[in-house]
Amino acid sequence: MTKSTSRFSLRTLLLIGLMAGFVASAFPAPAARAQGLPLIRDTEIELLLNDYSQKIFRAAGLGTGRVTVRIVNNEAFNAFVIDGRNVFMHTGTLMQANTPNEVIGVLAHEAGHIAGGHMAALRSRIAKDQTRALLIQLLGIGAMIGGAVSGGDSGKEIGSAGQGVMMGGNELIMRGLTAERRSQESAADQAGLQYLNATQQSGRGMLATFERFAGQELFSDAHKDAFARTHPVATDRLARLRQLVESSPYFDAKDPAELQLRHDMVRAKLSGYIEPPAVVFNRYPPADTSLPARYARAIASFRRGGAGGLDDAVAAADALIRDRPNNPYFWEVKGDFLQKGGRAEAAIAPFRKALQLHNGDAPLVGVQLAQALLQTKNPAVADEAINLLRKAVQREPDNASAYNTLGQAYYDKGMMPQSELARAQGLFYFGALKQAQEFAKRAQGGLKAGSPDWVKADDIINYKPQT
Numbered sequence: 371m372t373k374s375t376s377r378f379s380l381r382t383l384l385l386i387g388l389m390a391g392f393v394a395s396a397f398p399a400p401a402a403r404a405q406g407l408p409l410i411r412d413t414e415i416e417l418l419l420n421d422y423s424q425k426i427f428r429a430a431g432l433g434t435g436r437v438t439v440r441i442v443n444n445e446a447f448n449a450f451v452i453d454g455r456n457v458f459m460h461t462g463t464l465m466q467a468n469t470p471n472e473v474i475g476v477l478a479h480e481a482g483h484i485a486g487g488h489m490a491a492l493r494s495r496i497a498k499d500q501t502r503a504l505l506i507q508l509l510g511i512g513a514m515i516g517g518a519v520s521g522g523d524s525g526k527e528i529g530s531a532g533q534g535v536m537m538g539g540n541e542l543i544m545r546g547l548t549a550e551r552r553s554q555e556s557a558a559d560q561a562g563l564q565y566l567n568a569t570q571q572s573g574r575g576m577l578a579t580f581e582r583f584a585g586q587e588l589f590s591d592a593h594k595d596a597f598a599r600t601h602p603v604a605t606d607r608l609a610r611l612r613q614l615v616e617s618s619p620y621f622d623a624k625d626p627a628e629l630q631l632r633h634d635m636v637r638a639k640l641s642g643y644i645e646p647p648a649v650v651f652n653r654y655p656p657a658d659t660s661l662p663a664r665y666a667r668a669i670a671s672f673r674r675g676g677a678g679g680l681d682d683a684v685a686a687a688d689a690l691i692r693d694r695p696n697n698p699y700f701w702e703v704k705g706d707f708l709q710k711g712g713r714a715e716a717a718i719a720p721f722r723k724a725l726q727l728h729n730g731d732a733p734l735v736g737v738q739l740a741q742a743l744l745q746t747k748n749p750a751v752a753d754e755a756i757n758l759l760r761k762a763v764q765r766e767p768d769n770a771s772a773y774n775t776l777g778q779a780y781y782d783k784g785m786m787p788q789s790e791l792a793r794a795q796g797l798f799y800f801g802a803l804k805q806a807q808e809f810a811k812r813a814q815g816g817l818k819a820g821s822p823d824w825v826k827a828d829d830i831i832n833y834k835p836q837t
Contacts, residue, residue, distance in 0.1 A: 407458070408443040411771075413734045414699045415441060415636050419459065421629075422470060423477045429565040430481040437484060439477070443644070447583075449476050451483050465640050467575075470625045470633045475562065475576025482561030486554065559611050563618070572623040573615035584608050631661070635699075638662035642669025664690060665703075672707045680711040698727035702735055709738065714745035733762040737772045744779055755779045763795075770799040787816030791827050798830050807831050 419439040427437050438456055445462040452458070457480045459473075467473045559580075563573050584605075615621060625633075641650050642665065650670035654663035664686065672683035687704035694700060705720035721739035725732055740755040740762075756779045762772040773796030780789035794809035810830040817824040 410441050410443045410461070411734055412441070412639070413702070413728070413732050414639065415464070418632050418636050419473075419477075421632075422474050423457070423481075425569045426474065426478050426481050426565045429568040430485040430561070432481060432484060437481075445644075449480055451480050454484050454487075457481075457484075461640050461644060465637050465644075467579075467633075469575060470629050471572055471575030472579055473575070473633070474571060475566070475573060475579055478562030478565045479558050479576060480562075481565060482558030483554065485561060486557055556607050556610070559607065560614065563611075563614050567618055567620060570620050570623060572620050573611075573618055574621065577612055577615045580608055580611060634660075634662040635665055638666035639669065639699075639703075642666040642673070647671075647674040661690070661693070665700075669703065672711070680707060680713075683707045696727060698724040698732070698735070701727065702738070705738060705742065709742050709745070714742045717742040718746075730761075731765070733765045733769060733772065736762045737769070737775055740779065741775055744775070744782065749782070752779055752783050756783075768799045770796045772796075773799065787813050788823065789813075791817070791823055794827060794830050798833070803833065803835065807833070 416439075419441070423437070423439050424434055428434060432454075436455065440456055440458050441464075442458050442460050444460040445465075446460055447462045447466045448460045449463055450458050457477065459476075463476060464473060467476075559576070562576060566573050566576070638654065641653060645653070647670040650666050654666040654670075656667070668683050668686035668690065671679055671686055673679075684704060684707055687700055687707060690697070690700040691704065701720045701724040705717040705724060708714070708717035708720065718739065721735060721742055725735045725739055728735060730736075736758040740758040743751040743755040743758075756776065759772050759776040759779060763769055763776065766772065773792050777789045777792035777796060780786075780792055790809045790813035794806045794813055797803075797806035797809060807830055810827040814824055814827040814831065817827060
């Protein structure tokens, strides 16, 4: 492929707003971090997004459990899909959306893309257009070479014609892609509104989101928000969307108060963990005594560090627990402060309580508890840690962190083949295939040939990534 063709391909991907998705699409989703997508995991945020999305996904005919909403640590307001299995939601979307309905509207729109098969259609179109572009390039180059050979004025004319063929052909392809992308965006709008109506939810949030970015159509890409670049909003499209939203019988439907509180708590949590502490204290000043504000300040106190930072954070977490003793996330965050603050043994009890309040079904909390147990270096708790980690990987077979911690637990017990296999699995799901295969080969040497663990190691050794 020529250099100019490569530039064309990149422009195309940027135009349709799916470049990051296509880069990651050839890899398992957990490996997306290794491909440039900084994914984050958090039980509270994931369960909230699951509650936002599952009714929408069912209405879209996508079932339950087939599509996962993954969280990208990026301050820009954006969301995108790359296949029929994942929706990627930026933390910036959650933090900037004032209501659950705004996030639900975004999810409904992305569900419309998945149900409509838009990603497969675009990939097919791009593949065909890249072939066309290559032929156009060859035709143009041939004409220019012919002009150079002919020489004279007629040769210059032939050469100029060759350049015109190349430029005009690429422009035609770009126009076709733009038209198809706009058609798909409009179709996703209408499908998303159908899902909202089917679940008796308002389209206000979706409308507010697109109205918010419609004005950026006049800006250059350098000054547009990511959402405006990836979801171009034509004036006529926005007018149709507004008419459909306002005519819905559920236009005035409101988010339940408890759901709004959960949304505000997640925004506060993200602020506390992601933004600089000074920004958090400015956003949530001491005069604000609401639950979300206290949550954000507790986390910011820990991240601020310094004299008394950990003690202040733990005291703030204890105050939250007194008000909401059955909130598992307050117990979890207290355990997180203590574990990261070097008090692993003290973190065990809060993590145990958080897991209990989740009825034992919270793999991420189970991994945190196992890590705290292992950090105590007490051999008596190694088996408990291993049991927690085994449950975690059974529940989430692609949890790289759980496998890596399991590798440490086996190492502490002197079970070297099992340790190396677990580390191989962790590296595999993280996207580090070469290192995973090295660990798998070492593990296989100490495992019984043909055993289930030997077969798992063999699968990694012989894995060939799709191209």
